[in-house]
Amino acid sequence: MTSDYEFLTVDTVADHVRSVPALAQRIDPDHLVSVREIGDGNLNLVFLLHDASGRGLILKQALPYVRMTGEGWPMTPTRARFEVDSLRAHHALLPEHVVEVFHYDPDRFIIAMEDLSDHWVWRAALNEGLTHDGAAAAMGRYVGAVAFGTSALTLERTALAQAVAAAVNPELCLITEDLVFSEPSVDAGRNSVLEQNKPDADDLAADEEFVTAMGRAKWLFMTKSEALIHGDLHTGSVMVHAPEGSTTCDSVKAFDSEFAFYGPVAFDLGALWANYVIAAARAYALGNAARAIWALGMIQQTWDGFESEFRTRWADRRDPRVWREPFLEQLLATWSEESRLFAAAEMSRRIVGAAKTKDIETLPENVREGAARGVLLAARRFVRIQGADGTPPYLAGLAADTLRESRTS
Numbered sequence: 001m002t003s004d005y006e007f008l009t010v011d012t013v014a015d016h017v018r019s020v021p022a023l024a025q026r027i028d029p030d031h032l033v034s035v036r037e038i039g040d041g042n043l044n045l046v047f048l049l050h051d052a053s054g055r056g057l058i059l060k061q062a063l064p065y066v067r068m069t070g071e072g073w074p075m076t077p078t079r080a081r082f083e084v085d086s087l088r089a090h091h092a093l094l095p096e097h098v099v100e101v102f103h104y105d106p107d108r109f110i111i112a113m114e115d116l117s118d119h120w121v122w123r124a125a126l127n128e129g130l131t132h133d134g135a136a137a138a139m140g141r142y143v144g145a146v147a148f149g150t151s152a153l154t155l156e157r158t159a160l161a162q163a164v165a166a167a168v169n170p171e172l173c174l175i176t177e178d179l180v181f182s183e184p185s186v187d188a189g190r191n192s193v194l195e196q197n198k199p200d201a202d203d204l205a206a207d208e209e210f211v212t213a214m215g216r217a218k219w220l221f222m223t224k225s226e227a228l229i230h231g232d233l234h235t236g237s238v239m240v241h242a243p244e245g246s247t248t249c250d251s252v253k254a255f256d257s258e259f260a261f262y263g264p265v266a267f268d269l270g271a272l273w274a275n276y277v278i279a280a281a282r283a284y285a286l287g288n289a290a291r292a293i294w295a296l297g298m299i300q301q302t303w304d305g306f307e308s309e310f311r312t313r314w315a316d317r318r319d320p321r322v323w324r325e326p327f328l329e330q331l332l333a334t335w336s337e338e339s340r341l342f343a344a345a346e347m348s349r350r351i352v353g354a355a356k357t358k359d360i361e362t363l364p365e366n367v368r369e370g371a372a373r374g375v376l377l378a379a380r381r382f383v384r385i386q387g388a389d390g391t392p393p394y395l396a397g398l399a400a401d402t403l404r405e406s407r408t409s
């Protein structure tokens, strides 16, 4: 097993930098003025280093277990390699929207990457009530670039097979399969909700149409190897920055892609959409309807960014002899439909499952009840939408109505 390696501490990060010439050029290990462990995620250690001339560096180390729960839940640290490989592949396709990796230590599972500590984690910014316009479209473009650039539309046949093989990531996929698709309706002992929301969780589990849809979503996730997807593209996996006094982003970067594998393109879109609905639920709960509508408008922005990036790149597809224009339209229609299925999965799991969101969990209980209920109900309604009906404005409208009518005070 790969658990016999030295974990980084604030006292040893300088030694690591010193031992890697490529890093010692980026930051001065002998004049570090600040070293902090800033990890707030569920899984890994993250250190932020600054030197005397103001340069920064991030070192992220995978532990042989889940940080959130401790050593009782072992997890292979080789997951860091999936993160590095995908970040590098994605960065090559769209450097402006993916964090840059500088070095990887495969023996200690340490990723050295670009310091984005002047950015907000998008979820935190949303929860603060800040506005970062442009982020939703940028992440749509990111998914579009990845969908095209890592798939059979771009890669030569042998290269594709090798890329798929190198990204086989069953341990992390299993977590998604359990937490995102199965457990929201079949509690494995890790679920929890407020007492007042127990009937809502029970209704979800008893909803035959919803559970059947989740079965389909899980099947798609396990079988549809379209592209090297991010695999966990929620608003906590995106960093945003806007200039002082502006509400429009000048930088948007995806990060934290250790769940990457060859999977369905729509999974990443659905994760984003779901988290916009969750952000809207928070806004309604706090009495800010205008902000909720703004959050739901991001469903369209992400889709538009995705579609336009994908359509632009489509001109360069490998086999235009058979991959003709009608197939492009079919692909987009299929992804739109699958995205709301995946969005429903992500919405439900974030309310009842083990990994919740600060958006909802930091709400006062009296209004959290309605927010949680609304998100669960929206998930159940999303899976009932037929075919082409589910345009982004329709989804936004349906979510708005559902969240509004579910509000408690």
Ligand code: ADP
Residues within 6 Å of the ligand: 038, 039, 040, 041, 042, 043, 044, 045, 046, 058, 060, 099, 113, 114, 115, 116, 117, 121, 236, 255, 256, 258
């Ligand atoms: P985990 O895999 O444990 O979820 P993350 O990659 O999400 O770890 O990192 C945890 C936290 O560390 C992030 O939420 C963010 O606050 C911080 N962080 C991670 N990468 C960077 C970076 N490149 N620049 C600045 N902060 C970062």
Ligand code: MG
Residues within 6 Å of the ligand: 041, 042, 236, 237, 256
């Ligand atoms: Mg994270």
